[in-house]
Amino acid sequence: xxxxxxxxxxxxxxxxxxxxxxxxxxxxxxxxxxxxxxxxxxxxxxxxxxxxxxxxxxxxxxxxxxxxxxxxxxxxxxxxxxxxxxxxxxxxxxxxxxxxxxxxxxxxxxxxxxxxxxxxxxxxxxxxxxxxxxxxxxxxxxxxxxxxxxxxxxxxxxxxxxxxxxxxxxxxxxxxxxxxxxxxxxxxxxxxxxxxxxxxxxxxxxxxxxxxxxxxxxxxxxxxxxxxxxxxxxxxxxxxxxxxxxxxxxxxxxxxxxxxxxxxxxxxxxxxxxxxxxxxxx
Amino acid sequence: xxxxxxxxxxxxxxxxxxxxxxxxxxxxxxxxxxxxxxxxxxxxxxxxxxxxxxxxxxxxxxxxxxxxxxxxxxxxxxxxxxxxxxxxxxxxxxxxxxxxxxxxxxxxxxxxxxxxxxxxxxxxxxxxxxxxxxxxxxxxxxxxxxxxxxxxxxxxxxxxxxxxxxxxxxxxxxxxxxxxxxxxxxxxxxxxxxxxxxxxxxxxxxxxxxxxxxxxxxxxxxxxxxxxxxxxxxxxxxxxxxxxxxxxxxxxxxxxxxxxxxxxxxxxxxxxxx
Numbered sequence: 001x002x003x004x005x006x007x008x009x010x011x012x013x014x015x016x017x018x019x020x021x022x023x024x025x026x027x028x029x030x031x032x033x034x035x036x037x038x039x040x041x042x043x044x045x046x047x048x049x050x051x052x053x054x055x056x057x058x059x060x061x062x063x064x065x066x067x068x069x070x071x072x073x074x075x076x077x078x079x080x081x082x083x084x085x086x087x088x089x090x091x092x093x094x095x096x097x098x099x100x101x102x103x104x105x106x107x108x109x110x111x112x113x114x115x116x117x118x119x120x121x122x123x124x125x126x127x128x129x130x131x132x133x134x135x136x137x138x139x140x141x142x143x144x145x146x147x148x149x150x151x152x153x154x155x156x157x158x159x160x161x162x163x164x165x166x167x168x169x170x171x172x173x174x175x176x177x178x179x180x181x182x183x184x185x186x187x188x189x190x191x192x193x194x195x196x197x198x199x200x201x202x203x204x205x206x207x208x209x210x211x212x213x214x215x216x217x218x219x220x221x222x223x224x225x226x227x228x229x230x231x232x233x234x235x236x237x238x239x240x241x242x243x244x245x246x247x248x249x250x251x252x253x254x255x256x257x258x259x260x261x262x263x264x265x266x267x268x269x270x271x272x273x274x275x276x277x278x279x280x281x282x
Numbered sequence: 283x284x285x286x287x288x289x290x291x292x293x294x295x296x297x298x299x300x301x302x303x304x305x306x307x308x309x310x311x312x313x314x315x316x317x318x319x320x321x322x323x324x325x326x327x328x329x330x331x332x333x334x335x336x337x338x339x340x341x342x343x344x345x346x347x348x349x350x351x352x353x354x355x356x357x358x359x360x361x362x363x364x365x366x367x368x369x370x371x372x373x374x375x376x377x378x379x380x381x382x383x384x385x386x387x388x389x390x391x392x393x394x395x396x397x398x399x400x401x402x403x404x405x406x407x408x409x410x411x412x413x414x415x416x417x418x419x420x421x422x423x424x425x426x427x428x429x430x431x432x433x434x435x436x437x438x439x440x441x442x443x444x445x446x447x448x449x450x451x452x453x454x455x456x457x458x459x460x461x462x463x464x465x466x467x468x469x470x471x472x473x474x475x476x477x478x479x480x481x482x483x484x485x486x487x488x489x490x491x492x493x494x495x496x497x498x499x500x501x502x503x504x505x506x507x508x509x510x511x512x513x514x515x516x517x518x519x520x521x522x523x524x525x526x527x528x529x530x531x532x533x534x535x536x537x538x539x540x541x542x543x544x545x546x547x548x549x550x551x552x553x554x555x556x
């Protein structure tokens with residue numbers, strides 16, 4: 001059998017070696033993820049209790065307490081940020097994909113990528129200057145604005161891609177039965193792209209929920225319930241940042257619990273986005 | 283939106299009533315590049331006219347001029363005129379959206395909207411402000427497209443779940459639901475199996491009682507089977523290395539396939555090139 005494979009052959013040997021090497025790199029790449037997840041799970045799971053979701057953080061040296069105010073604060077600010085960024089982001093994407101001149105579109109996409117690359121701490125400082133310094137107070141809405149700027153590029157880029165995936169023939173068909181451009185876009189193209197757009201939005205939400213730097217400069221933190229949009233507002237990420245660096249055991253435990261909840265939050269949103277994507281049209 | 287105006291039936295009316303579309307010295311450009319050269323032809327009302335010719339001869343490009351779908355291409359423009367009901371379709375005052383309501387189009391690849399079967403058909407009438415009984419119109423359109431019996435129990439299901447041939451008939455139903463004057467078909471059977479193709483051809487023969495049909499096809503048997511008139515297009519290389527389409531011959535289908543005037547046409551229909 002002159003066609004039979006010789007395993008000693010240099011070519012097939014190299015083939016095997018390279019496959020093993022590539023596989024090893026995959027394992028190395030996955031180690032940080034698994035390590036972080038297990039460590040957070042182990043450390044955070046022990047401190048999980050119902051109190052976490054109902055109680056305020058205790059003063060130093062006091063036992064018990066929870067992080068309920070931070071959970072509420074994070075949901076509040078991320079929710080508010082979504083209300084700002086989703087309409088603007090999806091609207092911008094619709095303009096890019098459906099209406100813009102190619103040259104304009106190229107520049108706007110470039111600008112979006114630049115915005116995506118701006119470090120989040122810079123966004124925090126910017127919003128500090130624009131909203132905190134001028135109003136003389138840290139506030140939930142300043143935090144929400146900072147997060148919404150952070151979310152914008154992700155939403156624009158994914159929604160833009162989602163709209164571009166919708167086949168050109170569908171647009172022709174709509175125009176062919178006498179639809180105006182806006183009727184084509186609003187009634188045919190956007191509905192077809194919605195599952196993918198939802199994925200982009202959830203990814204942006206997941207990222208915003210975990211951001212710390214922009215919130216330190218804008219929403220700051222309090223030990224109390226957030227009861228006004230114009231006052232400093234706690235969040236999970238800043239709570240982790242604050243409590244992880246203090247020498248009190250109980251606070252550190254709360255920081256671990258907050259980390260676990262944050263990770264779970266991000267995981268669930270990712271799973272939801274996967275689920276939305278399974279229903280996609282194109 | 284209906285076309286039962288009495289004057290079309292008066293004897294001795296001018297020839298204009300028999301002509302659904304007319305191209306006069308039509309030159310189609312992409313930028314400065316002349317893609318289709320100097321076409322003049324009259325499309326007869328309530329007849330099937332087919333455009334045949336090798337790839338790149340501009341027959342699809344020409345077809346898309348008739349409902350101004352080429353407007354979507356940035357560099358596209360024409361010289362010459364296309365008339366529909368004595369109106370120049372490319373006149374400044376003409377609204378391309380209204381042109382497309384009168385002159386519908388069926389595409390090569392079946393392209394149902396990602397919506398239910400019902401909504402696919404109802405979309406056109408809805409956006410056109412249809413005031414009558416929508417259920418009735420949907421049923422009537424699906425019947426005309428010979429799809430009703432196959433889908434009447436699943437109108438709420440997605441159009442994408444149908445077979446290719448059914449999807450194409452759904453697209454035809456969607457087009458005629460707007461009650462256009464002319465239906466343009468751009469290789470409507472290219473993606474279909476022979477049985478689905480036959481169904482569409484039978485359907486076209488029914489449709490021509492009510493509509494004028496222009497079809498682009500690569501299938502010469504199809505052209506000879508279904509069409510009353512046939513235009514043959516050919517392609518030539520330009521000095522700048524591009525390809526330029528032009529119309530070689532336009533005549534009754536019988537003449538094109540049995541007794542063409544031009545040698546090029548004879549060679550093409552005999553299968554000697556293309």
